[in-house]
Amino acid sequence: MTKGRLEAFSDGVIAILITIMVLELKVPHGGDFAALRPILPEFLVYLLSFILIGIYWNNHHHMLHMVERVTGGVLWANLHLLFWLSLVTFSTGWMGENSTSTLPTVLYSSVLLASAIAYYILQSTIIRAQGPDSKLRSAVGGDLKGKISPVLYALAIGGAFIHVHISHGLIILVALIWLVPDRRLEKRMH
Numbered sequence: 271m272t273k274g275r276l277e278a279f280s281d282g283v284i285a286i287l288i289t290i291m292v293l294e295l296k297v298p299h300g301g302d303f304a305a306l307r308p309i310l311p312e313f314l315v316y317l318l319s320f321i322l323i324g325i326y327w328n329n330h331h332h333m334l335h336m337v338e339r340v341t342g343g344v345l346w347a348n349l350h351l352l353f354w355l356s357l358v359t360f361s362t363g364w365m366g367e368n369s370t371s372t373l374p375t376v377l378y379s380s381v382l383l384a385s386a387i388a389y390y391i392l393q394s395t396i397i398r399a400q401g402p403d404s405k406l407r408s409a410v411g412g413d414l415k416g417k418i419s420p421v422l423y424a425l426a427i428g429g430a431f432i433h434v435h436i437s438h439g440l441i442i443l444v445a446l447i448w449l450v451p452d453r454r455l456e457k458r459m460h
Contacts, residue, residue, distance in 0.1 A: 273337045276348060280334075283352050284327045287359050291316055291323075294363045312366035315378075318445065319362040322382065325448045326355060326389065336406040337396055347395040351388040357381045375430040375437045382441060383423035390416060419444050 295316055298305035306313075330351075337344070361378040368374040393416070397407045410416065422440045429436030 271340050271345065273334050273340050276337075276340050276345065277331065277334045280330060280348060280352060281327070284323060284330075284355065287356055288320060288323060290359045291319055291362055294359070294366070311369040312363075315362050315366035315369060318441065319358050321445050321449070322441075323355060323358060325445065326351075326385065329389075329448070333393060333396065333406065336400075336404075336409060338400055338405075341395075341399045343395045344392070344399055347388070347392040351385065351392050354381060354385040354388045358385065369438075370434055372430050372434060375434045376427055379423055379426040379430060379437050379441065382444070383420055383427065386416075386420045386423055390420070415447055419447065 295312060296309055298309055358381055361374070361381045365374040365378040393406065393410065393413075397404045397410075400406060422444050426437040426440040429440060
């Protein structure tokens with residue numbers, strides 16, 4: 271399989287996930303701003319999830335441009351990432367409807383943690399497949415952002431048992447850390 275085909279498949283799955291998430295938003299009953307108030311928590315969780323999936327899509331795109339060959343391991347690691355990203359849609363809906371409840375926040379944070387781990391596994395699998403002179407290995411270097419994100423997601427899981435807003439804040443912090451595309455990969459692409 272070529273990396274273009276892998277990227278096209280992944281792009282399609284991610285586009286479907288975003289579409290499914292937006293379809294979960296309920297249309298308000300009424301034509302004024304007051305009608306929007308009840309769906310505001312759902313919309314905010316959707317917005318956060320849209321941004322997080324967009325970050326994965328953007329970094330996935332940059333990472334795949336550094337791939338020289340696609341192995342079976344890379345295919346499976348990519349599917350593993352897509353599996354966890356697909357669960358973002360479910361956890362987004364549940365947390366959106368129960369944004370102040372502990373268990374939906376724990377699930378949402380757990381899915382994000384699993385997605386971060388899956389991304390790391392994909393990145394490591396690609397590096398291993400490319401060998402010691404991997405362009406990706408050189409580009410990611412120490413990968414501080416990649417190491418701190420799972421820690422923050424794990425803290426968000428625990429924080430939900432204290433107060434859900436701790437979790438929300440930590441998840442938003444991860445999004446802010448990654449909002450700017452990974453410049454290390456962009457520099458190596460050109």
